[in-house]
Amino acid sequence: MASSLERTFNCPVELALEVLGGKWKVVMLARLKEGPLRYAELRRLVPRMSEKMLTQRLRELEEQGLILRVTRPGAAKQAVYTLTQRGESARPTLQALYDWGVRIADEVGARIESPTPAKRRKTA
Amino acid sequence: MASSLERTFNCPVELALEVLGGKWKVVMLARLKEGPLRYAELRRLVPRMSEKMLTQRLRELEEQGLILRVTRPGAAKQAVYTLTQRGESARPTLQALYDWGVRIADEVGARIESPTPAKRRKTA
DNA sequence: CTGTATCCTTCAAGATACTG
DNA sequence: CAGTATCTTGAAGGATACAG
Numbered sequence: 001m002a003s004s005l006e007r008t009f010n011c012p013v014e015l016a017l018e019v020l021g022g023k024w025k026v027v028m029l030a031r032l033k034e035g036p037l038r039y040a041e042l043r044r045l046v047p048r049m050s051e052k053m054l055t056q057r058l059r060e061l062e063e064q065g066l067i068l069r070v071t072r073p074g075a076a077k078q079a080v081y082t083l084t085q086r087g088e089s090a091r092p093t094l095q096a097l098y099d100w101g102v103r104i105a106d107e108v109g110a111r112i113e114s115p116t117p118a119k120r121r122k123t124a
Numbered sequence: 125m126a127s128s129l130e131r132t133f134n135c136p137v138e139l140a141l142e143v144l145g146g147k148w149k150v151v152m153l154a155r156l157k158e159g160p161l162r163y164a165e166l167r168r169l170v171p172r173m174s175e176k177m178l179t180q181r182l183r184e185l186e187e188q189g190l191i192l193r194v195t196r197p198g199a200a201k202q203a204v205y206t207l208t209q210r211g212e213s214a215r216p217t218l219q220a221l222y223d224w225g226v227r228i229a230d231e232v233g234a235r236i237e238s239p240t241p242a243k244r245r246k247t248a
Numbered sequence: 249c250t251g252t253a254t255c256c257t258t259c260a261a262g263a264t265a266c267t268g
Numbered sequence: 269c270a271g272t273a274t275c276t277t278g279a280a281g282g283a284t285a286c287a288g
Contacts, residue, residue, distance in 0.1 A: 012225025101136025
């Protein structure tokens with residue numbers, strides 16, 4: 001649980017970004033806040049992220065106490081990731097980032113991938 | 125005004141972090157949202173940031189339209205940085221990050237430098 | 249399905265010296 | 269005062285192959 005948070009930060013915002021920052025974590029959290037997800041589901045929902053990154057960020061989020069990893073052994077291995085209480089506590093922050101992101105995406109002319117592909121086994 | 129925002133992002137949150145992310149910009153914005161600041165004042169308020177970083181981030185924030193740089197020529201050169209309208213629009217987001225940062229700083233046991241040194245010419 | 253292990257590239261950031 | 273200019277390094281991220 002130590003991770004690298006045991007430093008001195010210039011301000012609380014810097015700390016928040018240390019946890020949420022980087023290229024992928026907030027994207028993953030944005031998905032996980034919709035509900036628990038398996039490894040493969042996350043991979044499908046964030047296709048541009050390499051598996052290495054996916055695993056690394058999952059471990060990091062777990063270490064920081066934002067997500068919980070539950071495995072269910074069996075023929076087909078399963079690993080389910082859910083937000084912890086602390087992860088849940090980030091909701092308003094993520095929402096604020098989301099709202100502001102939408103706003104300036106328009107202003108700046110940035111493109112956003114796809115709002116929420118939702119899950120579908122077969123298109124038909 | 126182009127900068128590097130003209131990409132495709134996985135979600136709005138990623139875009140928001142592209143603008144606010146990195147090690148220093150939010151710290152600078154946290155100061156600037158208290159009011160206009162000169163170059164030297166910013167340097168003093170964020171002493172751990174090298175001058176190179178300070179200048180680079182200032183230029184970037186300017187390019188992204190979050191801050192405005194106004195120079196007043198004269199014997200002693202002056203450069204004053206203020207938030208633009210877009211910069212102001214980030215207030216709620218920065219506040220959300222701040223609040224959450226305070227919360228988990230406590231939980232995780234992270235140290236925060238100094239709340240707000242405020243400006244003082246002489247201590248007495 | 250759920251990951252590890254490597255290798256490689258790029259870039260943010262740090263240190264420091266210098267300028268108009 | 270308000271910056272530039274270099275040089276260097278570490279970490280982040282990407283691609284891809286392999287494994288239980």
